[in-house]
Amino acid sequence: MAEHHLPGDPPVALTLRRSARARRISLRISSLDGRVTLTLPKSLPERAALAFAEEKADWIRGHLQKHPEAVQAEFGALLPIDGQDRVVERAKGRRIQLEAGRIAVPGDRPARPLQRYLKELARNRLAEASDFYAARLGKGYSRLTLRDTRSRWGSCTADGALMYSWRLILAPPAVLRYVAAHEVAHLAEMNHSQAFWDTVERIHGRWQAPRAWLRENGASLHRYRFGE
Structure with missing residues (x-):
């Protein structure tokens, strides 16, 4: 290309x-x-x-004009980590520091280290949520992987493998947890029948609001660029 x-x-x-x-x-x-x-x-x-x-x-x-402009992950940029805007700043030490309103990154080029950090943070949060909902469901999953998918936020295979978009770490925590519950529910119901949605509600509670947030705002999570 x-x-x-x-x-x-x-x-x-x-x-x-x-x-x-x-x-x-x-x-x-x-x-x-x-x-x-x-x-x-x-x-x-x-x-x-x-x-x-x-x-x-x-x-x-x-x-x-109908699409939000791309945001490069560089110093001074605003990134919505956990759904809260954080300014990317230069760290004084050697480690990335996530604080209220800011994320400090060492070095001169923050994009790649920041992306690695966000992927690891997403993995931790999604694994914790998946474990929680799987325990409620009474079923285990075989593995968990992260990708940068553009067509879906998560998936569950017939052999119990869960996949999530790491960009869920840029959404509010309630949205990330909903997606985890949605995919875990597929361990019991590999469809979107009424039984599936009943399962989501049983292990997660009301799901309509986070699902609506994704429909209205999910595309904007792809505007953040990390040197692609």
Whole structure:
């Protein structure tokens, strides 16, 4: 894939992707992070795809206005860790320090260390929540993994493997716990039947509010960039 920019103020990043199956240029804007991707046939010159994007410039910019701007994980940025905004600051010591209203990171480039720290924090919180709800359910899970998924916040396989998006650490704790309860409930009900939702309510309690929060705000958790 190649990276280009649509001219303007500000310029818009464009990702060009070639596909052997493509017969014409297609344009896609991610509903999660606003990433603009142009897919084009292998034989089509890149300049043709860029000209196509310029023709659609007004539509692209209008669509992007509906998405929050990307936030780079750098000093001075605000990150919603545990759903609370924290300013990324430079640490005086050698360890990351998470405090009320701030997170201090050592070194000159905070993005990668910060991402590692958040993934570990997410693993700890999700493991604790999964253990809690699994004990209430009376069923165990086989393993727990973290990914940076864009289509789902969690999953549960038939052999009891739980997967979560590590970005749940950026959501309020009640939302993270709801997702853990949701996936653990699948250990008993591998569907979304009424029996499944009854199980979620039995081990977690009322789930409607955190589920609504994810629907309304979940996409914004993908706006935070850690050097990808």
